[in-house]
Amino acid sequence: MNTNFLRKGKTWLLVVLFLFVGISSARAEIELWGEKLTLTGFVRHQLVYNMGEKNPYNTNPNVLAVPPGSDTGYDVQDDKNWCNLSRSWLITELNFKPNDTFRLYTKARFIWDQTTNLDDDLYDYDAITLSTPHYGSTLRAGHDNHATAEIWEIYGDIDIGNLWLRVGKQQIVWGEMVSARILDVVNPLDKSWHFQWEPEEFENIRIPQWMIRGVYNIEQNAIPWLEELYVEAFYNPGDIVPTNDPQIGNAYRQNYKLEAEWGGFYNLAETHDRHGDDEYGCRIGYKIGQFAGTFNYASLYHDDAMTRSGPFMGPATVVEDFYPSVDVFGLSLNYAFDHPMSTVVTIEGALTKDEPWYDNTSGTPFPAIDFVKKDTFRYAINFQRFSNILPKQPFMNVVFQYQGLIVEDNDDVKWTPGPPTTAGNKNNIVEDIANDAFVLSLSQDFAYKTYKATCVTIWQPDGAYRINPGFKYSPGDNWRFEIYANWWGGSAFDGANKGYLNYFYYQDEIMTRITYQF
Amino acid sequence: MKTLKTKYNCSFTVLLISLLLILPCPGVLKGAQIPSPEDVVARKAALPTIEDLTGGKVKKGDIIDKNNVDVVKEWLTPGCLEAVNQGMVLIMGTNSGCDEGVPKEFVELTAKNKGKAVMDTTGAVYYEKIGTPWPGGRPYPEPKNGLETMANMKYGIGVDDFQARGVLRFVNKKGKVYKSFGLESTQIWCSGRKYQPPLGTVPEYEGTLFRRTSMLTHPIEIKGQGQFSIRYYDDAKKYDTGFTYFPAYKRTLRISSTTWQDNIAGSDLIYGDSQGFNEPFVDWEFKLLGTNYVLLPEHKSPFPYLDDKGNVDPKVKFDLGFKWPRLGWAVFPMHVVEATPKIKHVYGKKMIFVSSDPYTNATDLCELVDIYDRQMKLWKLYCPHNGDWVKDKGFVVPFGVFMADLQAQHTTSYWFKIQPNSNLRPGSACFKYLLSHGR
Numbered sequence: 001m002n003t004n005f006l007r008k009g010k011t012w013l014l015v016v017l018f019l020f021v022g023i024s025s026a027r028a029e030i031e032l033w034g035e036k037l038t039l040t041g042f043v044r045h046q047l048v049y050n051m052g053e054k055n056p057y058n059t060n061p062n063v064l065a066v067p068p069g070s071d072t073g074y075d076v077q078d079d080k081n082w083c084n085l086s087r088s089w090l091i092t093e094l095n096f097k098p099n100d101t102f103r104l105y106t107k108a109r110f111i112w113d114q115t116t117n118l119d120d121d122l123y124d125y126d127a128i129t130l131s132t133p134h135y136g137s138t139l140r141a142g143h144d145n146h147a148t149a150e151i152w153e154i155y156g157d158i159d160i161g162n163l164w165l166r167v168g169k170q171q172i173v174w175g176e177m178v179s180a181r182i183l184d185v186v187n188p189l190d191k192s193w194h195f196q197w198e199p200e201e202f203e204n205i206r207i208p209q210w211m212i213r214g215v216y217n218i219e220q221n222a223i224p225w226l227e228e229l230y231v232e233a234f235y236n237p238g239d240i241v242p243t244n245d246p247q248i249g250n251a252y253r254q255n256y257k258l259e260a261e262w263g264g265f266y267n268l269a270e271t272h273d274r275h276g277d278d279e280y281g282c283r284i285g286y287k288i289g290q291f292a293g294t295f296n297y298a299s300l301y302h303d304d305a306m307t308r309s310g311p312f313m314g315p316a317t318v319v320e321d322f323y324p325s326v327d328v329f330g331l332s333l334n335y336a337f338d339h340p341m342s343t344v345v346t347i348e349g350a351l352t353k354d355e356p357w358y359d360n361t362s363g364t365p366f367p368a369i370d371f372v373k374k375d376t377f378r379y380a381i382n383f384q385r386f387s388n389i390l391p392k393q394p395f396m397n398v399v400f401q402y403q404g405l406i407v408e409d410n411d412d413v414k415w416t417p418g419p420p421t422t423a424g425n426k427n428n429i430v431e432d433i434a435n436d437a438f439v440l441s442l443s444q445d446f447a448y449k450t451y452k453a454t455c456v457t458i459w460q461p462d463g464a465y466r467i468n469p470g471f472k473y474s475p476g477d478n479w480r481f482e483i484y485a486n487w488w489g490g491s492a493f494d495g496a497n498k499g500y501l502n503y504f505y506y507q508d509e510i511m512t513r514i515t516y517q518f
Numbered sequence: 519m520k521t522l523k524t525k526y527n528c529s530f531t532v533l534l535i536s537l538l539l540i541l542p543c544p545g546v547l548k549g550a551q552i553p554s555p556e557d558v559v560a561r562k563a564a565l566p567t568i569e570d571l572t573g574g575k576v577k578k579g580d581i582i583d584k585n586n587v588d589v590v591k592e593w594l595t596p597g598c599l600e601a602v603n604q605g606m607v608l609i610m611g612t613n614s615g616c617d618e619g620v621p622k623e624f625v626e627l628t629a630k631n632k633g634k635a636v637m638d639t640t641g642a643v644y645y646e647k648i649g650t651p652w653p654g655g656r657p658y659p660e661p662k663n664g665l666e667t668m669a670n671m672k673y674g675i676g677v678d679d680f681q682a683r684g685v686l687r688f689v690n691k692k693g694k695v696y697k698s699f700g701l702e703s704t705q706i707w708c709s710g711r712k713y714q715p716p717l718g719t720v721p722e723y724e725g726t727l728f729r730r731t732s733m734l735t736h737p738i739e740i741k742g743q744g745q746f747s748i749r750y751y752d753d754a755k756k757y758d759t760g761f762t763y764f765p766a767y768k769r770t771l772r773i774s775s776t777t778w779q780d781n782i783a784g785s786d787l788i789y790g791d792s793q794g795f796n797e798p799f800v801d802w803e804f805k806l807l808g809t810n811y812v813l814l815p816e817h818k819s820p821f822p823y824l825d826d827k828g829n830v831d832p833k834v835k836f837d838l839g840f841k842w843p844r845l846g847w848a849v850f851p852m853h854v855v856e857a858t859p860k861i862k863h864v865y866g867k868k869m870i871f872v873s874s875d876p877y878t879n880a881t882d883l884c885e886l887v888d889i890y891d892r893q894m895k896l897w898k899l900y901c902p903h904n905g906d907w908v909k910d911k912g913f914v915v916p917f918g919v920f921m922a923d924l925q926a927q928h929t930t931s932y933w934f935k936i937q938p939n940s941n942l943r944p945g946s947a948c949f950k951y952l953l954s955h956g957r
Contacts (some may be wrong), residue, residue: 217948
């Protein structure tokens with residue numbers, strides 16, 4: 001039996017190896033029907049080793065009625081896990097381009113997550129969760145806790161003269177900032193597996209939605225002084241998906257689960273998700289001399305659930321989750337200084353009208369929960385320069401950024417549904433200028449892009465930081481070997497304010513990634 | 519009498535010495551008939567062949583390698599000579615005929631506008647008076663200084679637009695291709711248009727020289743990474759504008775002016791090496807050192823080096839693995855320009871060999887470039903894979919280029935197919951292109 005099994009296994013392996021050998025000897029893109037239909041993609045395994053601590057949000061927070069260690073199902077993890085993530089991917093991108101006018105693109109993902117199989121200290125959570133149970137629009141036939149196959153993106157492009165249309169499940173990204181989503185507000189995020197601001201990974205974190213998007217390029221001088229003028233608009237007819245949060249047990253869990261089913265004293269009566277509602281937005285891009293910028297507007301729904309409770313009635317307290325509508329008004333403006341500065345300066349700002357925040361006033365005494373709407377302004381200034389630091393090597397991309405957040409009547413709101421600041425809980429304070437941070441991002445290729453070193457450092461003056469160094473080895477067309485680290489630390493607000501990086505102190509980790517691309 | 523006798527004796531002696539010299543070296547006599555490169559450029563004389571220049575020692579079809587390179591080294595650039603010593607092998611090829619590189623309309627336009635170019639103090643070239651854009655054709659058929667020579671490249675290009683699509687291949691010291699990137703680019707001229715309406719300058723784009731897009735097409739890691747840039751008519755008055763699109767972030771970013779100096783996908787080529795020299799002229803000083811006969815890859819190859827899909831024909835031979843393509847080389851009269859950066863730059867200087875008007879090509883006037891590092895040591899050789907003749911349109915364009923790092927002995931070979939004059943709209947090179955062609 002064993003021999004047969006091995007033989008079968010080897011046959012399978014040989015077929016796979018044969019395919020890969022065939023692929024590697026061809027050009028990097030596989031032509032299925034000449035240049036009209038091409039296939040590309042990669043096979044990847046990534047393993048994340050936990051250098052931090054046991055995730056506190058997978059245990060009882062002690063402030064609840066249920067005593068620690070009680071057998072309620074809430075204490076899902078007793079010991080620190082060593083593995084934060086072990087996940088294998090097969091991603092394929094299929095391009096059908098019969099002519100210059102039309103293109104059809106699909107990106108399919110096959111995911112196998114072995115995290116809980118490898119680490120017995122982890123609760124067997126659903127690693128491939130969805131933020132809503134609307135399977136039809138996700139193009140995911142189904143999944144178990146460890147594996148899924150889905151079409152992540154699928155869209156058709158029509159490019160006629162000055163007009164370009166994209167219809168389908170897609171990502172729309174506005175703005176130019178690193179490590180901050182000022183204008184990148186259209187798509188929600190999948191935080192359920194690995195929330196690292198690594199570019200390639202971010203493609204698989206931002207959740208595509210069914211939308212129609214159009215860009216119209218306006219001919220030069222249609223409006224005096226304005227060059228490179230274009231108008232972009234999108235419309236989402238109802239595929240509204242909120243943030244995908246990690247399930248209980250997941251090493252990336254970011255908050256306590258306070259529902260009664262998990263040992264808390266709230267009963268979630270209803271989630272008012274926005275599936276079926278519509279979202280839309282537009283932006284105008286322009287250039288005046290060496291200034292270039294955009295004006296943006298979007299009518300959206302808040303990506304994160306905001307909870308509202310009825311009167312506190314102990315374990316029978318009823319809560320409901322809401323996703324309030326928000327209007328986002330934004331702008332970006334950049335200027336390219338030529339020699340000797342050779343630096344691009346970009347500013348970005350977004351005013352969110354009536355953004356929901358948790359109510360900090362005495363009208364909603366803890367543990368009752370309510371939220372109020374406040375105008376919120378996010379902003380950043382970014383300096384970017386390609387610099388020749390090492391002789392005869394590619395340029396280093398140096399980015400320095402400052403970002404912050406201003407909330408109307410900040411004293412009246414708090415970060416979480418937890419105790420109000422008026423009760424002396426400084427961890428929930430929303431400051432006059434909150435979330436402010438300095439970011440330094442360095443990226444240097446070596447030896448014909450065979451090696452790449454990166455480091456993103458974020459420092460928050462209130463006393464928090466994140467350091468994210470990385471190293472990549474790409475010896476040829478196909479294989480890539482990468483290692484990244486994530487260190488979170490500082491003492492701001494005792495590591496208990498979600499707006500500060502030290503909140504994620506338990507997520508210190510080292511990630512390795514091996515990729516075979518074709 | 520005595521004086522007359524002495525005179526006869528003297529004449530006899532001179533004649534005897536001359537015969538003694540000439541008889542063993544008949545090529546010397548022929549050499550005396552070699553026209554000057556200046557006369558060839560001025561169309562007063564025919565272009566000599568390598569056989570003429572070497573007095574018959576080297577003939578068409580001969581192979582030149584490091585063992586016999588001495589016989590032609592006088593007509594090789596230092597970069598080419600070093601490449602031969604590192605293993606490059608040359609086949610002596612065929613000279614071009616006069617005015618074969620560009621269409622008839624271009625030659626006629628050059629003749630019609632001869633003497634009407636005026637240069638601003640910034641180096642910008644205008645027609646008859648400052649402010650009137652140059653309508654097309656070569657502004658300085660017989661350039662007198664470095665700026666005029668380079669102005670031929672900037673304002674006197676032989677096409678209205680081109681699309682190039684190909685593969686960058688990284689070749690290591692052992693000649694192994696270990697990495698490749700797909701790259702396509704488009705450049706559309708808004709001024710000096712010669713063939714496709716609107717001729718001259720495109721309305722609404724008066725201040726623009728060209729608009730350019732480039733896009734990496736594979737592997738998946740960088741597929742869809744693109745750039746869109748604008749070169750203004752007078753880059754001293756208005757510096758380039760550039761944007762890039764990062765497919766992983768799915769967003770467009772403004773890029774800084776140093777990007778011209780950064781490597782294309784990590785290769786030996788920097789963005790400013792496109793077409794031999796593609797950086798803003800305001801950042802460089804140009805000095806014309808003279809006009810010389812130079813060996814460079816022949817303009818018309820004996821067979822197409824690439825098939826319609828862009829694959830290299832198996833008949834193309836390579837030396838030292840895939841490092842050096844064995845191309846046909848021929849003699850051309852070239853203007854030698856020393857280009858020195860005025861700004862902090864990765865290069866110390868570029869020795870640019872600019873093709874002269876009668877023996878030119880449509881897209882790449884800077885046909886050979888020897889590049890020196892900041893310590894003024896020979897660093898790189900830029901060399902086109904010349905030979906693509908778009909016969910129906912009368913263009914000579916390259917099948918690509920290679921850039922050899924002569925110090926690290928690493929080469930980037932960029933084979934591409936150029937499609938000139940596709941009647942592209944200047945407005946098609948824009949933000950929309952980055953979004954629609956990006957991933």
